[in-house]
Amino acid sequence: MKAAIIGTSGHIDLALEVRDRMPQLTFVGVAPGSADEDAREFYVDQLEASLIPFYDDYRRMLDRETPDLAVVAPFFFLQSRIAAECLERGIHVFVEKPMAVSLEQLERLRRAHAQGKAALCPMLSYRYHPAFHAAWRAIRDGLIGEPLLMSAQKSYKLGTRHPMYTHRATYGGTIPWVAIHAIDWIYWFSGGRLTEATAAHTQAGNRGHGEMESAGSCFYRLANGGSATVSFDYFRPGGAPTHGDDRVRVAGEKGIVEVVNGEAVLLAHDAAPRRLEKEEPLSLFQEFVRSIEEKTPLRISATEAFAITEIALRTREAADTRAPVSLRAAPAGTERTDGAGAVPLARSTGTPRAG
Amino acid sequence: MKAAIIGTSGHIDLALEVRDRMPQLTFVGVAPGSADEDAREFYVDQLEASLIPFYDDYRRMLDRETPDLAVVAPFFFLQSRIAAECLERGIHVFVEKPMAVSLEQLERLRRAHAQGKAALCPMLSYRYHPAFHAAWRAIRDGLIGEPLLMSAQKSYKLGTRHPMYTHRATYGGTIPWVAIHAIDWIYWFSGGRLTEATAAHTQAGNRGHGEMESAGSCFYRLANGGSATVSFDYFRPGGAPTHGDDRVRVAGEKGIVEVVNGEAVLLAHDAAPRRLEKEEPLSLFQEFVRSIEEKTPLRISATEAFAITEIALRTREAADTRAPVSLRAAPAGTERTDGAGAVPLARSTGTPRAG
Numbered sequence: 283m284k285a286a287i288i289g290t291s292g293h294i295d296l297a298l299e300v301r302d303r304m305p306q307l308t309f310v311g312v313a314p315g316s317a318d319e320d321a322r323e324f325y326v327d328q329l330e331a332s333l334i335p336f337y338d339d340y341r342r343m344l345d346r347e348t349p350d351l352a353v354v355a356p357f358f359f360l361q362s363r364i365a366a367e368c369l370e371r372g373i374h375v376f377v378e379k380p381m382a383v384s385l386e387q388l389e390r391l392r393r394a395h396a397q398g399k400a401a402l403c404p405m406l407s408y409r410y411h412p413a414f415h416a417a418w419r420a421i422r423d424g425l426i427g428e429p430l431l432m433s434a435q436k437s438y439k440l441g442t443r444h445p446m447y448t449h450r451a452t453y454g455g456t457i458p459w460v461a462i463h464a465i466d467w468i469y470w471f472s473g474g475r476l477t478e479a480t481a482a483h484t485q486a487g488n489r490g491h492g493e494m495e496s497a498g499s500c501f502y503r504l505a506n507g508g509s510a511t512v513s514f515d516y517f518r519p520g521g522a523p524t525h526g527d528d529r530v531r532v533a534g535e536k537g538i539v540e541v542v543n544g545e546a547v548l549l550a551h552d553a554a555p556r557r558l559e560k561e562e563p564l565s566l567f568q569e570f571v572r573s574i575e576e577k578t579p580l581r582i583s584a585t586e587a588f589a590i591t592e593i594a595l596r597t598r599e600a601a602d603t604r605a606p607v608s609l610r611a612a613p614a615g616t617e618r619t620d621g622a623g624a625v626p627l628a629r630s631t632g633t634p635r636a637g
Numbered sequence: 638m639k640a641a642i643i644g645t646s647g648h649i650d651l652a653l654e655v656r657d658r659m660p661q662l663t664f665v666g667v668a669p670g671s672a673d674e675d676a677r678e679f680y681v682d683q684l685e686a687s688l689i690p691f692y693d694d695y696r697r698m699l700d701r702e703t704p705d706l707a708v709v710a711p712f713f714f715l716q717s718r719i720a721a722e723c724l725e726r727g728i729h730v731f732v733e734k735p736m737a738v739s740l741e742q743l744e745r746l747r748r749a750h751a752q753g754k755a756a757l758c759p760m761l762s763y764r765y766h767p768a769f770h771a772a773w774r775a776i777r778d779g780l781i782g783e784p785l786l787m788s789a790q791k792s793y794k795l796g797t798r799h800p801m802y803t804h805r806a807t808y809g810g811t812i813p814w815v816a817i818h819a820i821d822w823i824y825w826f827s828g829g830r831l832t833e834a835t836a837a838h839t840q841a842g843n844r845g846h847g848e849m850e851s852a853g854s855c856f857y858r859l860a861n862g863g864s865a866t867v868s869f870d871y872f873r874p875g876g877a878p879t880h881g882d883d884r885v886r887v888a889g890e891k892g893i894v895e896v897v898n899g900e901a902v903l904l905a906h907d908a909a910p911r912r913l914e915k916e917e918p919l920s921l922f923q924e925f926v927r928s929i930e931e932k933t934p935l936r937i938s939a940t941e942a943f944a945i946t947e948i949a950l951r952t953r954e955a956a957d958t959r960a961p962v963s964l965r966a967a968p969a970g971t972e973r974t975d976g977a978g979a980v981p982l983a984r985s986t987g988t989p990r991a992g
Contacts, residue, residue, distance in 0.1 A: 430841055431852040433788065433868040437888070480835045480856055480961065482864035486785055487890030497786040497888060499864035501835055501856035503959070509837035509854035511866035513788040517888040519906040533792070533852060533872040535842030551874040604858070606835070606961065 283307050283571065286349035288340045288364055289315030289356030290324035291446065292378030293405050297353045298328070300565045307571060310347040313340035315356015315364055340364070349373055351571070355405075357446045358454045362387040365402065366394035374401045374574050376567055379462055381591045383454030388595065392588055402584045403570040404591070406466050409581035410569065412560035414467065416546040417532065420539045420558055421471050425548060427536035429471055430508035434464035437527040440489060440496070440516040448492030455598045456483060456495035456514060462594040464512040466582075467530050468502060469590050475505035476593060476609050481601035487517065500597050502609075638662050638926065641704035643695045643719055644670030644711030645679035646801065647733030648760050652708045653683070655920045662926060665702040668695035670711015670719055695719070704728055706926070710760075712801045713809045717742040720757065721749035729756045729929050731922055734817055736946045738809030743950065747943055757939045758925040759946070761821050764936035765924060767915035769822065771901040772887065775894045775913055776826050780903060782891035784826055785863035789819035792882040795844060795851070795871040803847030810953045811838060811850035811869060817949040819867040821937075822885050823857060824945050830860035831948060831964050836956035842872065855952050857964075 285307055287294055301307065312334055314321035325336050337343035344352070352368045354361055355378040362382035365375045369391075381404050382388035395402050408414045421429055438460060446452045453459065468476060483498030485491075497515035504510060518527055531540040537550035539558070546558040566580075573580045582590075593609055600607040638661055642649055645667070656662065667689055669676035680691050692698035699707070707723045709716055709732040717737035720730045724746075736759050737743035750757050763769045776784055793815060801807045808814065823831060838853030840846075852870035859865060873882055886895040892905035894913070901913040921935075928935045948964055955962040 427842060430839055431854065431868060431870050431872070433790065433854070433866070435788065435886075437893075478959075482856075482858050482862075484785055484862040484864070486862050487782060489890070496890070497863070499786065499788070499856060499866045501837075501854060501866065503837050507837075507839040507841050508852070509839075511788070511854045511856065511868060513786060513866060513886070513888075515786050515888050517786070517890065517893055519892055519904045521906065521909065522904060531790075531868070533868075533870050535844070535851070535872065537874055538792075538872055549874045549877060551876065554876065604833075 283351060283575070284310045284347060284349040285351045285353060286310055286343055286347055287312040287353045287355070289319060289354060289360070290321040291315070291319060291357055291444070292355030294353050294355045296405055296407060296565070297376060297567045300568045304568060304571060306575070309334045310349055311335045311337055311343040313337035313343045315340065315354070315360045319357055344368070344371060344373065351376065351574070354378065357452050358459065359383050359452045362391040366391045369394040369400045369402060370397065372399040376403050376570055377405065379404045379406050379591070380454055380458035380594055381587060382595070383458060385592065385595050388588065388591055395584060401570070401574050402587070403566070403580060403582070404587045405566070406463065406582055406587060406590065407566040408463055408466055409470060410564040410566045412563055413541045413544050413546040414530070416558040416560050417530065417539045417541050418470055420546070420548055421532060425537055425550060426532060426539050427534035428506060429532045429534050430506065431533040432468050432471060432508070432510035433531050434467055434510070434512045435527065435529040436460050436464050436512070436514040437518045438516050439518045439520055439522065439525050440491070441520070443491055443494070447494045450493045453494060456498065456516070457481065457500065457598040457601060458591070458594040461498070461500055461512050461514040461597065462590065463528070464514065464530070465500070465594050465597065466590050468510045468512070469586065469593065471532055472504050472510070474586065474589060476502045476510070477505050478503040478606050478608055479593065479597040479600045480606045481597045482604070483601045498601060638706060638930070639665045639702060639704040640706045640708060641665055641698055641702055642667045642708045642710070644674060644709060644715070645676040646670070646674060646712055646799070647710030649708050649710045651760055651762060651920070652731060652922045655923045659923060659926060661930070664689045665704055666690045666692055666698040668692040668698045670695065670709070670715045674712055699723070699726060699728065706731065706929070709733065712807050713814065714738050714807045717746040721746045724749040724755045724757060725752065727754040731758050731925055732760065734759045734761050734946070735809055735813035735949055736942065737950070738813060740947065740950050743943065743946055750939060756925070756929050757942070758921070758935060758937070759942045760921070761818065761937055761942060761945065762921040763818055763821055764825060765919040765921045767918055768896045768899050768901040769885070771913040771915050772885065772894045772896050773825055775901070775903050776887060780892055780905060781887060781894055782889035783861060784887045784889050785861065786888040787823050787826060787863070787865035788886050789822055789865070789867045790882065790884040791815050791819050791867070791869040792873045793871050794873045794875055794877065794880050795846070796875070798846055798849070802849045805848045808849060811853065811871070812836065812855065812953040812956060813946070813949040816853070816855055816867050816869040816952070817945065818883070819869065819885070820855070820948050820952065821945050823865045823867070824941065824948065826887055827859050827863075827865070829941065829944060831857045831865070832860050833858040833961050833963055834948065834952040834955045835961045836952045837959070838956045853956060
């Protein structure tokens, strides 16, 4: 299988780090997502020695190298357009999240994917993180009962970020970029049953990063009467031991499961607190390639990825407008045509070849 | 100073535990807050040996013993009425939270307090908890910069609770009873600058406790553009080492302060994480008595206690109605008269003698 890299602004390390374990995969080219993206610097630093060809123009690369798969990580606002272009050419796409920075972009990508020519997988990789997967397994196995209360945290170091981050138009916002992972957890743990979002975000304290939001909170109602909150920020001190401080806590009548510091712990009523056993780490990218080759399902389907991205974008809208936003799927046949966002959640989208 | 106890349904241990350290205080009587409250059982178990007289009727006790101070902890829905009655008699009041279970009750209590005859202090004791006070001090000293993001947790064991808890009318709700402490933290740490509440609560999983909410979430906008969330539940397993799992995390541009497991930890940009030094524990009740005797200010003023109680009641309304509720104080001279809640926040109320 031939793979190409388009853009180096996202986590293409997710794809590169497993190269040695994937003899069936050959990287056939690297190109920036746009002329103003300095992909060559990354290329020289990381890839030149591997003799992968560099292209200035990704379309020429796609024409010349005819890859089976593209790793798409340009400036964030270009992700959906380039991903759609690849899908329309029949090229499978591993795309940085958020898959789109507007609902309109997302709908165009959805239409491209619905043609059924190729598979699509976003870099929402937590379902393959051993601690998060252990928590999900505990919930699925009924160890906490019905999940009625969730709280999640994403805290990152700020550092000095590329100017792309400093404009909403190119970055998309911190809810779609950072909080989306916590939204993924809540979606996963609740079976997608989020019904309403309220949110706030602020640019205060962003240390010269223009329009980039430094912090905020999200609040969700769940269909089972429960609720969930997310706290997200770029305030993690530079000297902290890890880049991110990811946490989630899910409580139900029978117990509480929590992920902190990369470990999942279960507090059940009838037992002492115990650390949950974790599987070996799996690579989302490797599993994506396998799902293409063997038609095995991924833990995150394209349909779910569309729904999660849409929830992130609608949550951003809730924060921008300071008003609650409904997340309920429009009933079949009543798709909105008012232009305010015509995408019902979790709609079946053609034949998602990657599960 | 003579003290009487009215009702034994709340944390009167807060008053009793420091008796030995307060020679100036004599307990002169114990009475139930209502005929159906079994205060005698508590009396026999805890107080009979101390020769404190038991009364069936608290009014007769107040007439006969003429206490200077009353510890008021009847069924929750009676707290405001009995507290107001004591204040009107010129008796200082140490009252279980919430001070009232409706905005109308709260307004009547506010009027009674505004007569300026006696001091009022609610059992909102966290400002005297060493770890929480250490966190507040770090914030006050600017160690995290402007606090822009807060997340808080109150998690309690459920056990089997008195039927009083199973009716909204007698209990008031889990937001005013449990989440109010987290609201107190947010109010304290933000300088009272909460502007809007959104909330959810559920009765699911309450194990036969009728209308009592088992869990929920609150979301607040702050005047500085920041936000805060609260997670509260009765899902803490019976076997857990402590009754409650209290947590709060406050983040700003310069760092993050967090209270977990009774310790406060500061993550600052320019230093390794460090545990904050804690003062010796102080008793809210003892400080209240001292504030009456010496006119020293308490860390929580009656004005603040009214504001926090009102926020808790308005947050409950937000959860009941599933709609955001404004917490902004009405500008002076524009007090609402529509009966929907005429109490602007943080209004100065006469002469709060207890600070």
